[in-house]
Amino acid sequence: MFLKDKIAEKKAKIGIVGLGYVGLPLAVEMANAGFEVVGIDVDGEKVNKISEGKNYIPDLEVKTIERLVGEGHLKATNDFSIVSNLDAIIICVPTPLNKMREPDTSYIQSSINSISPYLKKGQLLILESTSYPGTTEEIILPVIKKYGLEVGKDIYVAFSPERVDPGNKKYSIKNTPKVVGGVTEKCTDIAALLYAQIAEEVVPVSSLKAAEMTKLLENIFRCVNIALVNEIMILCDRMGIDVWEVIKAASTKPFGFMPFYPGPGLGGHCIPVDPFYLSWKAKEYDFYTEFIELAGKVNQNMPYYVVSKIAESLNDVQKSIKGSKILILGVAYKRDIDDIRESPALRVIEILGQKGAFISYHDPYINKISVGDESFCSEPLSEDVLREKDCVVVITDHSNVDYELIVEKANLVVDTRNALDKFKNGNIVKI
């Protein structure tokens, strides 16, 4: 049976390498569509959890995983030899920055090294990890060639950026168009056919690099616009203008404007990281990506701005950061998720700690965090806890928090997300 027929008839066996925030939802979507799916991960704990039908990603329902595992549609393993039984393999491993803030593609490299001994003719291999244009060509293709497989003839290779937005209830894999670019037209066609089984719309592009660049453009667009609105917010503050009111008014323009919102800084695995994949690669072409660098500078400065706002607000009530009890509300990098990667809350906590504040935090999604050498546990929100704090700082505006209680009981609230817009109490300071 040809690969295309196997895909169209949902008889293809799919392997998802990397069962994280991207890989697990994709594996579930493929399994739900009727494919037999195997998740391959080096993390034994994740493999065990899936094998037992347990879930660890908030956007997914445990019942779904339990059912798919029970039906035999979803399995997990750390044994890469399973690849020889598969028809399509999709790589979803991390792409962080190293200490020098340069791309760390070692996870892609090690996953393809583990996969490649088991590759065989007639398979489809797709990379979904976000990276600079040229990654698939430079890292994946040479390893495949080493095993004597001709791409486009023996094996099909494509890149398809993952656009999942954790916590987003409106847009899922299903109703978010999927961009696909293959090495050859046939590679693109087969990869597009696979994604068409789970996504309502597939957008083929002409090359691997075009697909890789698409993802970076999307994330750089957000990073630059967030930096712009952060800068406007700081200016508005100095001029005594409410930036939130301005954004709301500007958003009424039906064309040519799209709202972005200021905040305590960028977080997550994507927006603070991905732009630097491109600026690093651009240097190879004697090109300096000024917008990315500038946006990075503005956004990285935001936690310091938040701390200066806290200092100013405490000063107004004859207090200093040193010795004050400060409760950070929300440490996840964004609303309604449990991910703290690159979260600005961690930076704010670190700076406040260095200045001598007594820090605690509350986050309904995260029980424990470590910042430097210090560990913290989420403190339950109660009247007594709120009363004893000198300041509560809203860093992440989770929707399942009792903001009314906070506004009523806290002595001072610094709100970095406009979460308290509807309250007019005098103890609220907006950034």
Ligand SMILES: NC(=O)c1ccc[n+]([C@@H]2O[C@H](COP(=O)([O-])OP(=O)(O)OC[C@H]3O[C@@H](n4cnc5c(N)ncnc54)[C@H](O)[C@@H]3O)[C@@H](O)[C@H]2O)c1
């Ligand atoms: N999280 C997001 O919102 C998001 C959105 C779009 C794109 N992306 C991109 O998707 C990719 C994956 O991100 P994520 O958030 O899912 O990461 P993650 O850290 O949540 O998951 C990655 C998984 O890969 C596993 N892994 C690491 N090395 C491996 C190897 N050699 N073989 C097999 N498994 C391995 C890890 O154990 C982990 O379970 C990244 O490139 C990221 O930039 C992420």
